[in-house]
Amino acid sequence: MKIISAVGARPNFVKLMPLYNELKRNKRVKHLIVHSGQHYDYIMSRVFFEEFNLPKPDYYLGVGPGTHAEQTGKTVIRFEKILFEEKPDLVIVYGDINSTLAFSLAAKKLLIPLAHVEAGLRSFDMRMPEEINRRLTDQISDFLFVTEQAGVDNLLKEGISRNKIFLVGDLMIDTLIRSQARINNSKILQKLNVERGKYALLTLHRPSNVDNVKSLRCLFDIFYEIQKKIKIIFPVHPGTEKKLAKFNVRRFKNLRFITPLGYLDFIALLSRSKFVLTDSGGIQTESTFLNIPCITLRQNTEKIATITSGTNIVCGNNKNKILKTVTKLLKKKKDKSITTFPRAELTARKIVETLKNKFRF
Numbered sequence: 001m002k003i004i005s006a007v008g009a010r011p012n013f014v015k016l017m018p019l020y021n022e023l024k025r026n027k028r029v030k031h032l033i034v035h036s037g038q039h040y041d042y043i044m045s046r047v048f049f050e051e052f053n054l055p056k057p058d059y060y061l062g063v064g065p066g067t068h069a070e071q072t073g074k075t076v077i078r079f080e081k082i083l084f085e086e087k088p089d090l091v092i093v094y095g096d097i098n099s100t101l102a103f104s105l106a107a108k109k110l111l112i113p114l115a116h117v118e119a120g121l122r123s124f125d126m127r128m129p130e131e132i133n134r135r136l137t138d139q140i141s142d143f144l145f146v147t148e149q150a151g152v153d154n155l156l157k158e159g160i161s162r163n164k165i166f167l168v169g170d171l172m173i174d175t176l177i178r179s180q181a182r183i184n185n186s187k188i189l190q191k192l193n194v195e196r197g198k199y200a201l202l203t204l205h206r207p208s209n210v211d212n213v214k215s216l217r218c219l220f221d222i223f224y225e226i227q228k229k230i231k232i233i234f235p236v237h238p239g240t241e242k243k244l245a246k247f248n249v250r251r252f253k254n255l256r257f258i259t260p261l262g263y264l265d266f267i268a269l270l271s272r273s274k275f276v277l278t279d280s281g282g283i284q285t286e287s288t289f290l291n292i293p294c295i296t297l298r299q300n301t302e303k304i305a306t307i308t309s310g311t312n313i314v315c316g317n318n319k320n321k322i323l324k325t326v327t328k329l330l331k332k333k334k335d336k337s338i339t340t341f342p343r344a345e346l347t348a349r350k351i352v353e354t355l356k357n358k359f360r361f
Contacts, residue, residue: 001029001361004088006079006107008036008063008099011282013048014263015094015117015171018178018348020054026352028361032058034082036075036099047262051182052175068098068129075102083110089359090115093141096134096281108140115355117171119144120151121281121302127208130281131302143358145351147285150304166354169347172282173289176267186268188261192233196272200230200326202255205237206279209297213247215317219297220249222319223277226326227254230274235260275329277322284312293329295322 003023007016016033023031035045035057049056061078063071075098083091083106091107092115093100100116107114119138123131138144138155146152147170155165176183189196202223209215226232232255236244243249251257261269267286270276275293276283281303287294288306299316306312315321355361 001090001359002032002086002088003029003090003092003355004032004034004082004086005092005094006034006036006099006103007057007094008038008075008103009095009097010045010048011172012094012097012099013045013052013054014175014282017052017054018171018174019092019117019351022348022352026356026361032086032088034059034061034079034103036061036071036079036102037063038071038075038097038099051263052179063099071098072102072105075099076106079103079106080110083107083112088112090355092117093137094118096121096130096137098129098133101133101137104137104140113142114140115143115145115351116141117145117351118147120146120153120155120165121148122151122154123298123300123302125300129207134302143354145354148303148305166350168350168354170285171347171351172285174347175263176286176289179264179267182264183267183271186265188265188268189272192256192258192269194231194233197274198231199273200226200232201270201273201276201278202232202234203237203276203278203280203283204234204297205240206298209279209317210240210243216243216247216249218317218319222317222322223255224250224252225319225323226277227252229326229330230254231256232277233258233269233273235266235269275326288312293332295325295329297322 005016007013023029037060059082063074090113093103094117104114116137121134125131144155144165146165146167152165152167204210234255234257236257270287270292271290273292276287277295277297279297284294284296284303284306288309288311294312296312296314301314313325
């Protein structure tokens with residue numbers, strides 16, 4: 001049985017780790033890793049392979065930056081050649097980036113079975129490239145591995161056969177649990193000279209927030225008010241750094257810019273923060289599991305379980321709503337009663353067992 005895991009960006013690598021380790025236990029499986037190179041520099045890519053003890057990818061496509069069409073087209077062309085050479089029995093894709101859709105198209109055109117990890121999530125906002133990628137990938141996948149019940153409901157409403165849908169849990173939480181001891185040993189707070197619960201964490205990378213000068217400056221006006229009340233630590237995405245420089249966005253004394261972090265240090269910083277401000281989907285999930293309040297800087301979210309769990313507040317760039325939420329969170333002690341996701345360290349095992357039953361390996 002030959003399986004290719006096709007990845008391309010930080011969130012994909014986080015999901016890959018537990019599944020890679022689970023598949024490695026089966027001697028009848030040859031598991032190859034193909035990396036598109038959509039995220040390509042050390043801190044966005046290679047450091048994750050090092051921290052997770054993942055092997056060097058068997059194939060690196062070197063796609064790099066570009067428009068959506070350029071990234072998708074290059075990935076399809078280069079991945080197809082690998083598929084001709086390797087003739088895998090299954091391709092597994094992860095999440096909703098441009099590479100996810102490109103890998104899926106190449107595999108399906110060659111009639112290779114396709115599995116989608118983190119299927120069924122919907123923001124219902126077709127202005128988001130991720131929404132287009134995930135919807136199209138789900139339509140052509142043979143195995144849809146879903147993280148939460150809302151994903152199952154979405155797929156059924158879209159006419160996907162129930163026989164293809166498997167509610168297995170979230171590999172991101174699987175990875176977090178497996179990495180907990182090393183996360184606890186992180187010295188990132190000492191390196192940054194901050195105290196637990198005395199800072200907020202900020203991440204920002206969505207085109208809707210950073211590609212438009214009006215939107216970006218609106219958010220930084222909000223951050224200016226927040227940093228008067230609490231220190232903000234901001235690991236800056238490389239693409240966001242370029243936009244900040246291009247638009248000459250002001251920096252503030254209590255808003256601290258740092259370089260992007262590896263997984264272990266970032267999760268340690270998240271788990272010890274007062275709250276997080278983010279436009280990331282994955283961080284909404286991780287913060288909810290860690291019981292850290294999350295202010296989502298988007299108009300919507302595909303992670304419905306984070307809303308129903310009570311830790312995530314979707315605020316968009318509404319200044320009044322964000323500042324009111326911040327004021328409330330600063331007064332509030334950590335609520336131990338908030339319901340978090342169930343422990344999900346068996347997610348990888350559930351996925352492998354499903355595939356074993358289908359392929360008899």
